Amino acid sequence: MVxxxxxxxxxxxxxxxxxxxxxxGFDGSFYAVAVNxxxxxxxxxxxxxxxxxxxxxxxxPRQGG
Amino acid sequence: MDxxxxxxxxxxxxxxxxxxxxxxxxxxxxxxxxGIVTVSLRREAAGGRAGDSFWRIIQxxxxxxxxxxxxxxxxxxxxxxxxxxxxxxxxxxxxxEVIGDDETLQPxxxxxxxxxxxxxxxxFEVFPYTTEDVxxxxxxxxxxxxxxxxxxxxxxxxxxxVNRNALRTxxxxxxDVTLIVDAGLGAPSHAAEAMELGYDxxxxxxxxxxxxxxxxxxxxxxxxxxxxRAGYEAGLMPPRDFASPSTPVxxxxxxxxxx
Numbered sequence: 461m462v463x464x465x466x467x468x469x470x471x472x473x474x475x476x477x478x479x480x481x482x483x484x485g486f487d488g489s490f491y492a493v494a495v496n497x498x499x500x501x502x503x504x505x506x507x508x509x510x511x512x513x514x515x516x517x518x519x520x521p522r523q524g525g
Numbered sequence: 526m527d528x529x530x531x532x533x534x535x536x537x538x539x540x541x542x543x544x545x546x547x548x549x550x551x552x553x554x555x556x557x558x559x560g561i562v563t564v565s566l567r568r569e570a571a572g573g574r575a576g577d578s579f580w581r582i583i584q585x586x587x588x589x590x591x592x593x594x595x596x597x598x599x600x601x602x603x604x605x606x607x608x609x610x611x612x613x614x615x616x617x618x619x620x621x622e623v624i625g626d627d628e629t630l631q632p633x634x635x636x637x638x639x640x641x642x643x644x645x646x647x648x649f650e651v652f653p654y655t656t657e658d659v660x661x662x663x664x665x666x667x668x669x670x671x672x673x674x675x676x677x678x679x680x681x682x683x684x685x686x687v688n689r690n691a692l693r694t695x696x697x698x699x700x701d702v703t704l705i706v707d708a709g710l711g712a713p714s715h716a717a718e719a720m721e722l723g724y725d726x727x728x729x730x731x732x733x734x735x736x737x738x739x740x741x742x743x744x745x746x747x748x749x750x751x752x753x754r755a756g757y758e759a760g761l762m763p764p765r766d767f768a769s770p771s772t773p774v775x776x777x778x779x780x781x782x783x784x
Binding site (some may be wrong): 499519523525 | 541550565575579592601608613614681
């Protein structure tokens with residue numbers, strides 16, 4: 461199915477957040493994830509079902525002022 | 526100063542952006558003596574490790590982290606970003622920015638008050654970046670903010686305090702709120718001025734990060750903050766319109782001797 465991952469359309473097999481991160485090579489330790497502008501806590505990455513057209517934001521710590 | 530019940534020894538809060546290198550950033554943060562650093566959240570590229578390496582440096586410093594909502598333009602964006610920050614950084618602290626104008630980065634104070642109220646209901650400890658407007662600051666306090674952060678001048682402009690009278694009024698009207706001047710400070714003297722006005726602290730980034738020697742400038746700001754605070758606590762003399770001799774007049778040589 462097609463998801464919008466960090467603003468870009470992407471064809472994916474994954475149907476949950478944990479699998480999506482693994483499939484896309486997000487193998488660092490520090491991520492926060494929102495699906496359709498709602499936070500998905502790390503503990504629920506394996507539970508949340510992704511649907512066609514969902515918008516997924518994958519964020520990490522960055523420099524800030 | 527008191528930040529939501531936590532006592533913090535340094536009155537200087539430092540941003541982590543715009544440094545020439547991570548090593549210089551680390552040196553500047555140490556030289557500043559600051560115990561609190563601001564950070565942000567940004568999209569990570571697939572396979573990217575920028576977030577991981579940055580976060581490990583910050584963790585190694587042992588500073589408290591104040592995540593921001595920089596770049597947010599709506600209440601919804603700011604609230605969601607704050608929720609993500611709490612998830613990622615494990616802190617209820619959030620520097621709340623809701624930007625209303627691209628050129629000045631002036632806060633959208635209407636959205637700011639609404640977002641602050643929502644976040645406080647959700648258990649956040651909100652540090653709102655706002656203007657010097659006393660009514661807006663009062664609304665933020667009524668919403669539950671125990672810290673308010675008015676700007677000195679637009680973010681990154683280095684203009685220093687452009688509305689000194691309003692900042693003085695704000696301090697006088699909100700004596701029990703922790704007030705931190707955030708944004709626009711360009712020189713150590715600007716930071717000292719904010720502290721002399723009775724502000725509890727200052728938050729800055731660009732003036733240090735973009736100095737020729739960020740480590741030296743971080744130390745300069747630390748000294749200025751300390752000097753300004755000491756001056757405020759010692760009690761500044763009131764200015765007056767005319768001169769008043771400091772050397773005694775009585776016994777002046779040749780007094781009335783001529784003629």
